[in-house]
Amino acid sequence: MQTEMDMPTLTPQQILRKRKAGEPLLPGELEQVHRHTIAVLLENTIGALIRVVNLFSARGFNLESVTVGETDDPTVSRMTIVTTGNDRIIGQVLRQLDRLIDTLHVEDLTGGSFVERELCLLKVRYTNETRAAIMDTAEIFRGKVVDITPNTMTFELTGPTSKIEAFIKLMQPHGILEVARSGRVAMRRSSGSWLTHEDPILNLSSER
């Protein structure tokens, strides 16, 4: 018969909510919560994609960013997933991801050194008075104009998320009409292919 058990640990959402509310975390809930950037190589099918995303939703994780695209091998896609959560539970989810038949490789890039980039398209209103200021700012951010109309400009911008967010903030006073962000893609900084990288998932922790 099913009744609720005392959960041994809280979901990431519960922990964040408690933290926001300033409530103390009990022992056992005091696990580390971090942002994780996870890269997954998977079969290039919609079913594979859904299985990966399902796993996160089943464990109560919110995905801050998901990107997916073909790799140099058209039968293989690469996903980058950014999520915040309890490290131990994320570790489990990674192992569950690895267990899926459609995943070829799973790696948590967090902790190591890696490059993370995002693409942003931003449409902003301009007038003759604001135009120069907008262009100046965009130049500092290395934004490129990809479309222009008599009263709007669309910029293309790539960079780490912090840069994109700073740019959006600076454009806000001018009147942003639309923002489209790609979500993050990421890659480990190293000379080797990641397939030769030691699999961190099976390095099981032994602390108790």
Next chain:
Amino acid sequence: MRTDTIPLVRSARPVLSPESEPVAASAEPVTGAEIFVRALEAEGVEVVFGHPGGAVIHIYDEIARLKPRFQHILVRHEQGGTHMAEGYAKATGRVGTVLVTSGPGATNTITGIADAYMDSIPIVVFTGQVPTKLIGNDAFQETDTIGITRSITKHSFLVRDVRDLAWTIKAAYHIARTGRPGPVVVDLPKDVLLAKAPFAYPEEVHLRGYRLPGPPDPERIREAAELIAASRRPLLYVGGGTINANAADLLTQLARKARIPVTTTLHGLGAFPEDDPLSLGMLGMHGTWYANQAVQHADLIIAVGARFDDRVTGRVDSWAPYAKVIHIDIDPSCISKNVPVDCAIVGDVREVLEQLLPLVEPKDTKEWLAKIEYWRNECPLTYEKGDGKLRAQYVIERIRARTGGHAVVVTDVGQHQMWTAQYFRFLHPRTHITSGGLGTMGFGLPAAIGAAFGLRGRSDWPVVCISGDGGFVMNAQELGVAAAHRLPIKVAIINNNFLGMVRQWQELFHENRFSHTDLSDTNPDFVKLAEAFHCVGLRATRPEEVDAVLDEAWKVNDRPVVIDFQVVKEELVFPMVPAGASTSEMITKRLTPNAFV
């Protein structure tokens, strides 16, 4: 099957008709429906539990035309079919097979698929589907079977091209059987079954994303041996993964060599003979008091093919507070999931035990075993006797005496399930089949039927289904299947005229408000029900009738027997760890309800 499981008999008739070798290839293009039948033959499938319908009618046509080597069993409800496949798989260690039509046929299998997923049972479920060009159009009898089953399958396939059919079937059986076993769904659009292609059944399939655990890490095994050598109060905690890996014999050797007491989970029952003094029976919510005491005092827990389910651990943070934990399991995603582990060995349980056994020296655990004996005597498993009332525990003890433990016992879900686990005293692996993870009422009868098909030609041991009055009627229609095939199964209904397990919680935690659990006015006459299905119906209402009724039942060997054991309704399953409580807070007998809520 290994010889350490149910002994094989040579006298019984072979399951597969020996006339011809299966066709593994044909250059001539044949229909998908024929490929399907040929592929199942080549896979060595013995039995298909199925139910026809429009989307799979061509497969049924081929079954009639080709007269394949496997037997098709017409089930009465597709849920029953999936449980039969599970029972077959559990009893034999082989993969169970189900074939159903699209839409309602497919949705009726959901409970069985989820059950197999939770209990790691290898089954392959073939579902019909509307033609590929109609998929997504809300066509007649269309459901998104792949979508619905995604989170309850180990994997699933939608076959879009007849040329993919043969290898997909091979892959499905491979995935279901290997690693941590589980259910696989193969969705078969009707046009794929009609299209033609040459048939070739591959010898093996390579799935690049499917990595099975490699050989276990010898360093970790050495570490485990050292932990065992250093421990003074070791305890083996054994789950169903040990039986799945056919490793019960090695586990038994390990326990006896090092003199380590053994407690098993519900699914681990049978992995270690319960008549051995080292056996503590089951642990957890309705486990023995002494097994749970041993957990709470152990300094080393050796978990073998177990997953630290919440029914086992109760409140996790106070479980086994003094113990280091060794965890041996095939599934790395189980390691440290609920309880942090000190030494994790990922690999096939049998392989691990083979390597661990020579490294473990005989140990002196006398003091520890004496302590456990003290607990065992202090609070043994027991129930009231001698007042002339019929109780479930007594019925189960008498069935145990009648069979000597040489039977395959399949239970449903509820109080009778826990009493069977407590009182049957299992001796052999694969002789206890139950729905543990999902706890599916209605599992028992069809799973027993599936087990009986699995034992045909393999063993003379009887299949006994122990069911509740509530759960029995959830799939009672499958009596028709048992009768049609003259399966001599014995069905013991522990009839307390209540949804007993819920009644127990209502008594203990809801101040006797027996909301919608009383079945006494509406239960059928089970004897008449049995007879209506061409089975033998018997009844016992008092303890002194039990043996005679069992004798009578055991005389019947050409059809199923259903026995209505009318037992008292007030009996509770003890001991009990209330949900969410710590393992050390066991209730061992009836108290005033408010004492422990």
